[in-house]
Amino acid sequence: xxxxxxxxxxxxxxxxxxxxxxxxxxxxxxxxxxxxxxxxxxxxxxxxxxxxxxxxxxxxxxxxxxxxxxxxxxxxxxxxxxxxxxxxxxxxxxxxxxxxxxxxxxxxxxxxxxxxxxxxxxxxxxxxxxxxxxxxxxxxxxxxxxxxxxxxxxxxxxxxxxxxxxxxxxxxxxxxxxxxxxxxxx
Numbered sequence: 001x002x003x004x005x006x007x008x009x010x011x012x013x014x015x016x017x018x019x020x021x022x023x024x025x026x027x028x029x030x031x032x033x034x035x036x037x038x039x040x041x042x043x044x045x046x047x048x049x050x051x052x053x054x055x056x057x058x059x060x061x062x063x064x065x066x067x068x069x070x071x072x073x074x075x076x077x078x079x080x081x082x083x084x085x086x087x088x089x090x091x092x093x094x095x096x097x098x099x100x101x102x103x104x105x106x107x108x109x110x111x112x113x114x115x116x117x118x119x120x121x122x123x124x125x126x127x128x129x130x131x132x133x134x135x136x137x138x139x140x141x142x143x144x145x146x147x148x149x150x151x152x153x154x155x156x157x158x159x160x161x162x163x164x165x166x167x168x169x170x171x172x173x174x175x176x177x178x179x180x181x182x183x184x185x186x
Contacts, residue, residue, distance in 0.1 A: 007162060007172075015074065015159045018152070022071025025064050032060040051134040062142055066149040070156035073105075090167065090174030098164035105157050112150040120144055 007015055036057050042048040072078055085096060120143045129137030166172035 007159065007166070011159050011162045014155050018070050018074050018156050018159065021152075022068050022074070025068045025071070028060050028064050032057055032064070035060075051130070051132045052136055055130060055132075055136045059136060059138070059142055062145055066145040067152060069149055070152040073153065073156045073160060094164040094167040094174065098161055098168065101157050101161045101164065106154060109150040109153045109157065113147045116143075116146040116150070120147060 006012060035053060039050070039053050039057070042050070042053075085093060088096065120140075123140040123143045126140075127137070128139040128143070129135065130139060163172065167174050
């Protein structure tokens with residue numbers, strides 16, 4: 001049987017969308033750094049302070065952190081204790097990753113959605129804004145990132161579960177390079 005190097009149809013679309021979103025959000029990090037630099041210059045050089053500018057950095061950080069988590073999952077960038085994992089064969093790694101996705105990641109993300117729904121909907125009902133005068137009046141939008149984060153993680157988890165299943169069944173080869181987070185010594 002010839003090994004496919006591609007994920008099937010809709011799953012591949014989800015994977016590409018995650019990649020696009022992650023790369024797009026990386027530009028927000030640059031904007032966030034520039035605004036933070038501007039805040040510092042304005043504060044110390046001109047004795048000017050803006051609550052809205054400070055909150056905008058917090059909002060951008062939340063957007064990057066929450067919405068790029070799925071991209072980080074795609075690129076195997078989340079923290080793991082890999083004392084045993086790194087020595088495993090690619091198929092055993094795929095089995096561990098598949099079980100972790102199905103029995104840990106997906107249930108936790110469903111819990112996040114269920115437990116945040118009331119919190120977010122209450123915020124939307126009152127169009128919650130900043131508690132500080134001059135702040136951003138969009139706290140309800142910020143809180144919406146919580147279930148959106150979980151939905152994006154679920155979608156990427158489905159992609160990863162499919163990838164691991166295809167590796168386990170031999171219909172997809174393991175990645176050409178396995179992530180080894182150990183430090184190389186010279």
